[in-house]
Amino acid sequence: METDKTTGIVETKYLTFAQPPEDLALESGEKLGPITLAYETYGSLNEGRTNAILLFHALSGDAHAAGYHQGDDSPGWWDGMIGPDKAFDTNKYFVICSNVIGGCMGSTGPSSMNPKTGCPFGLDFPIISIKDMINAQARLLDHLRIDKLLCVSGGSMGGMQALQWAVSYPTRVRSAIPIATTARHSPQQIAFNEVGRQAIMADPNWNNGGYYSGTPPTRGLSVARMVGHITYMSDASMAEKFGRRFKDRVENEKFEPDFEVEGYLQYRGDNFVKRFDANSYLYITKALDYFDLDNGKSLNQVLKGVKAKFLVIAFKSDWLYPAYQSREIVKACKLAGIDATYCELNSNYGHDAFLLEIEEQEYLVKHFLSNVVESNGNGKS
């Protein structure tokens, strides 16, 4: 285990808040409380409490973004970007990564205990939105006594949270780096999510979400994940990774996976069900599909009043969150008078590029952040 350029051994922390009657009011009109949020922090908060950066994960991610958990061989999901001298430099910044409500990685979600019934929520869990996720995170920041964030950033669903933060809490965000994301889910994005949801709900073990005392719908969830993985890659990255190579087969049964790509998808699907809850997949994909930052108004109107400086990053081969969606964000920023920088990186990795193209992102993020710090040092806020 190489720890010299990593944040070393880290631990996930948990905060429980929104105890009734101070429940969190959700966008749906329902209330949720108490709420537990899982989060991790790296680096240290400075005296003025001005160096905090809040990072957000994508659909299936968790709070463990960097460093190693005790006894683990693999680091957090964005370890290449977070650590000493890395893009989000833990020598300079206090980096927080927060899990989302609705999830199953230590935060309150459909698999959590419903205090009213003493059983897991299942489908009694209320519908949640990206806005609800960030409103819960705002309570976490209150708890950490961080009034203003130097930066909010994340890729994919993490980028949506960054955008929503900048819009919902304009006075608390000094800069935003939304990566490989969109201001609203497109019909194509909704369609892929729907296929995943239908696969889960078609699994007889799903049982209307009530499977916690029995067998979970692993086949359905695994198929959902397989569809997801196809959309995260590109034609070129799949060709490079698998070609038309055959995998080793023990016996020659019909329709057993022949090709490496089939074996890979099954492997990813099978692994996913070990760590992810099918109901959380339904809830979070719905939150993604409902996401619409402007809600029928024009995006630049919604961005009016946003104070944050933006760095928007997209990837040329990302066909799930195509670059035009990022360009639309940049365009709206400009119309709203927001200082925005945009870069469309060349990469073959498709949507996954935000997790893999570390070098280029590191360069952009590093310089962008030092500039944000500098412009603030000159008395501007």
Next chain:
Amino acid sequence: MSNNDVKNIRMDHSVILDWVEEGSTVLELGCGGGDLLYLLSQRKKANVSGLEIDETSIFTCVSRGLSVSHQDIDEGLSEYADRAFDYVIINQCLQEVRKPHVALSEAVRVGKKAIVGFPNFAHYQTRIQLAFKGVAPVTPSLPYQWYDTPNLHFLSIKDFTGYCSKNNFSIEKRAFLGRTKLVHFWSNLLADSALFKISRKI
């Protein structure tokens, strides 16, 4: 940021520095690595931003703290309101865009004024090479061979002034650049390149 400071200022840049008032808002189309924008922000306290199509140049701009957008000028400037900037600059890339007329019309719409710089195709050296040698000219301001040039359009100073009067653009300032100093007469014959400050007649 001393490592970013530009020591030898190019002649066209120093003309533009003279033309831009302190504290102006400036958008440069095809800003490259941001040499000019950086100078304008440092020396004129200008509020600058740029558009650029080359990824490496974007990286250089970001490292200098410049706001830059990775995009193709040929796709227009619809994200900017009329007269959003004091100046829109198109320096040495007008000849490379597919639709110069669109770029120029957008520049004088989005900028209260536009500053346009381009190589002069009617310089006597190009005339000689074309007329007497019968070859596509290669000169210091047009240094490319015909088969690997980024230039799509070739224009002279006379072409540009004619274009301005035809399109109702007023020319407020002009400068003609030779190899080492400004050119003050027979510019269409002697200048390697030209700079114009123009605006839309209201």
